Amino acid sequence: MTPEQTEHRVFLNRYYKAARSIYDVTRKYYLFGRDRALDELLAAPWASLVEVGPGTGRNLEILQRRRAWALYGGIEAADAMLERAAARCPWAHFQRAFAEDADYRSVLGVPPQRIFFSYCLSMVQRREEALQHALHEVAPGGEVHVVDFADLRGLPRPLAAGLRAWLELYRVTPLDPGWLAAQGAELVLGPGRYYVLARLRRPR
Ligand SMILES: C[S@@+](CC[C@H](N)C(=O)[O-])C[C@H]1O[C@@H](n2cnc3c(N)ncnc32)[C@H](O)[C@@H]1O
Structure with a gap:
């Protein structure tokens, strides 16, 4: 673990220890856009998925309810969230790891057919490395899906500026859709460019 990762984990544990009990309600x-991202994921016939930064396990629980026969896993940097997700999703396999260098193949014993980032990439320190690493680790013919804050350009300026400043307090930096497109992603933007759905395919 790098000193940067150690410091990030300390921050995440402090933050989520305080916030995890009210996380899902708030x-x-x-x-926004998480349920739409889950619908898009479920529109194709994959059988294994790893979520990066599953938090309380909310998304994995919904996916498993709708596709119970698939294999599910998660890699999570924060111990405070890992405990919560593992208790909520006992059928899933979890690892304490960072998006930038996780060993995805060892989570399920096979390279996952889908890797999913839901409001996680905006918190990751080295996001290009994390995204390209996921694309390298997903199974051949598989996909990496992302839902996260976009550039907020469709919102009134003071609202967008206030939201950015508030998110910064929690180390969240919205994603630039232009950057995602340059990574090879197909994009769909939500209303007001508040959120972005991105899909990257790994060739067979
Ligand atoms: C805003 S929460 C999103 C939780 C969940 N995916 C959801 O949609 O509700 C971000 C999650 O990413 C995790 N996280 C942040 N940086 C990470 C990193 N570098 N590697 C892995 N997980 C990370 C946090 O601990 C947290 O659980």
Whole structure:
């Protein structure tokens, strides 16, 4: 673990220890697009998925309810969230790891057919490395899906500026859709460019 990762984990544990009990109730009012991302994921016939930064396990629980026969896993940097996700999703396989250098193949014993970032990439320190690493680790013919804050350019300026400043307090930096497109992603932007859905395919 690098000193940067150690420091990030300390921050995440402090933050989420305080926030995890109210996490799901509060986040439904501003982590928009997650259910749409789950619908898009479930539109194709994959059988294994790893979520990066599953938090409380909310997304994995919904996916498993709708596709119970698939294999599920998660890699999570924060111990405070890992405990919560493992208790909520006992059928999933979790590892304490960072998005930038996780060993995805060892989570399920096979390279996952889907890797999913839901409001996680905006918190990752080295996001290009994390995204390209996921694309390298997903199974051949597989896909990496992302839902996260976009550039907020469709919102009134003071609202966008206030939101950015508030997110910065929690080390969240919205994603630039232009950057995602340059990584090879197909994009769909949500209303007001509040969120972005991105899909990257690994060739067979
Ligand atoms: C805003 S929460 C999103 C949780 C969940 N994916 C959701 O949609 O509700 C971000 C999650 O990413 C995790 N995280 C942040 N940086 C990470 C990193 N570098 N590697 C792995 N997980 C990370 C946090 O601990 C947290 O659980």
